[in-house]
Amino acid sequence: MAFTARWGILATGWIAEKFTIDLLIDPATRGTADVAHVVAAVASSSGEAQARSFATKVKAPHDTVCYGGYEDLVKDKNVDIVYIASPHSHHFAHALLALNAGKHVVCEKPITVNARQAEILYKTAKKNNLFFLDAVWTRYFPLSVQIRQIITSGEVGEILRVTADTSMGEEMDDLWKRQKRRKVNLDLAGGALLEIGIYSITWIFQTLYHTLPASKRQPPNKIMSHMVKYPETGVDEDTTFIVSFPTSSPSGSSGRGSHGVGMTAFPLATDPDQRGTAGPSVRIQGTKGEIQVLGMPFQPDRYKVVPLRDGDATMSVREVLCPFPAGGHGMYYEADEAARCVREGKLESETMPWDESLLIMKVMDDIREQGGLKYPDAIESTDLH
Ligand SMILES: NC(=O)c1ccc[n+]([C@@H]2O[C@H](COP(=O)([O-])OP(=O)(O)OC[C@H]3O[C@@H](n4cnc5c(N)ncnc54)[C@H](OP(=O)(O)O)[C@@H]3O)[C@@H](O)[C@H]2O)c1
Incomplete structure (x- = not known):
């Protein structure tokens, strides 16, 4: 039962x-x-x-x-x-x-x-x-499970680079001055990084970090970032970061390391015409090919596995559809x-796992510190009184 x-x-x-x-x-x-x-x-x-x-x-x-x-x-x-x-x-x-x-x-x-x-x-x-x-x-979607399995199977080789863009294409003044939206309100911890950039980080972590055996996972050894703030409220409207790992998936031990390039923005768009003409929102690039994720990074519904051309005429691209049953959202x-x-x-x-979730929060802390984005003490504090 x-x-x-x-x-x-x-x-x-x-x-x-x-x-x-x-x-x-x-x-x-x-x-x-x-x-x-x-x-x-x-x-x-x-x-x-x-x-x-x-x-x-x-x-x-x-x-x-x-x-x-x-x-x-x-x-x-x-x-x-x-x-x-x-x-x-x-x-x-x-x-x-x-x-x-x-x-x-x-x-x-x-x-x-x-x-x-x-x-x-x-x-x-x-x-x-x-x-x-x-x-x-997104991590719990069958699409994410399948992609993690493809990486661990070694089909696309050693994953050296992942790019992920989660950008909504929304007008900042409209969001704030007209709609007074939570996501651009400093007092409610607004800003692109915490609101949507977390999905770019999610893709970087679930491909470059989570696909390694737990004993081989290592925290990033370098984080670089660039942040643009919305002057009206002080939250970030556009943030780009590079997260480097000493390991690469799936073996973890080639010595080359790997890195993820994450992008997130409110005023720019991952998919400007909402017809997919900009291509994949996430690319997981390995030495034998790549996995391309289509749809916004938080709710993708299909992906492609594209082998690296090596003279093999039989090489073919595999596209996998992952629709959401019963008209659901995927939650x-x-x-x-x-x-x-x-x-x-x-x-x-x-x-x-809790330690991975915590590590992701540390990465976001680091990116915020580099960009000088601090929220009011009342919401950064661990003291509730
Ligand atoms: N997984 C996803 O795809 C996804 C998508 C959007 C948002 N989120 C996350 O979900 C959370 C909520 O986002 P949302 O878009 O649902 O926000 P929302 O529409 O503004 O709703 C937030 C709700 O929280 C309650 N609330 C409690 N204290 C509040 C306060 N001080 N100010 C405003 N609201 C307060 C209110 O409900 P009551 O009046 O009923 O208490 C309010 O309706 C955020 O952390 C966001 O990052 C996740």
Whole structure:
């Protein structure tokens, strides 16, 4: 019989809606039979009516409990896992609230504002014997799993370089002056790096670092970056970085090392005409060929394996489509992973181990420091009072 995870949804904004709709999709539509999900409760800091309106909008079952505050949600005995969907400026406080109430946690990306906060969350999860997942959803897609397998199989040779561009093509003044969007608000830890650049880093890490056996993984030995700020709020609007590793995948030991070039921007676009004419958003380049990821780096739906031309006339490009079943967003894959880990009593997922998640936060700290991007003390702090 399938294990059923009972979820509590903390916050009712844009991504909470997408995630909850995905949770409510029948797992059988994606071939999942061993785990299932129920939305046990929803909480909004804007009041119970907002929680109720959210539950109605996502078509949650009528018995879903709606709370007008997060404190009530984390106390609910019918909730196993709390999904944190507040702005990342507040993940530290809200994740701690859930962990201290004895709940497993799936926390939206980036898990915190900085590595110091993330470290405290992981220590607290360990101390309280609770599962904690850094919800970078792309990692759990079958597409990502397949690409990691292609790398470890050696089919494209030694991976020496990865490029990844996550740029949205949005007008900064429109985002801020007209829409007052969270993602360009300094007080809510806005900026391209933390909001979307994390996906470029995700691709660099899941290809150059995660594909190595755990014993051979080594942290980056050099990080260089360039950051352009939006003068109206001080957040980064355009950031490029090079992350170098002493190792290369899949063997780790050729001595050549490898590097990832990550790009992220609000005003520039990965896919300017939204028809894919700019080519792949991620290129994973090896000595025998490359893997090209098509679609935005956070939600790609196909990839190509392109062998290096070496005079072989039979060489052919392989294109693999990875559509999202049942019209879903693709967030159900991370939910399934969380449910399986909780069922098995695991504290962390092998797809996104705590030490790797922490390392990624350290890389982002480093890039922010180089660019002089500091958030207000109230949200950089590890002291909640
Ligand atoms: N995985 C993805 O693809 C993806 C996509 C977008 C965003 N995200 C991440 O998910 C998080 C939420 O993003 P979002 O786009 O859903 O944001 P959003 O639409 O602004 O929603 C955030 C929600 O958090 C709650 N909240 C609590 N304290 C708040 C505060 N001080 N200011 C504003 N809202 C506050 C509010 O819900 P209540 O009023 O109900 O409490 C609000 O609706 C961010 O960390 C973001 O990086 C992930």
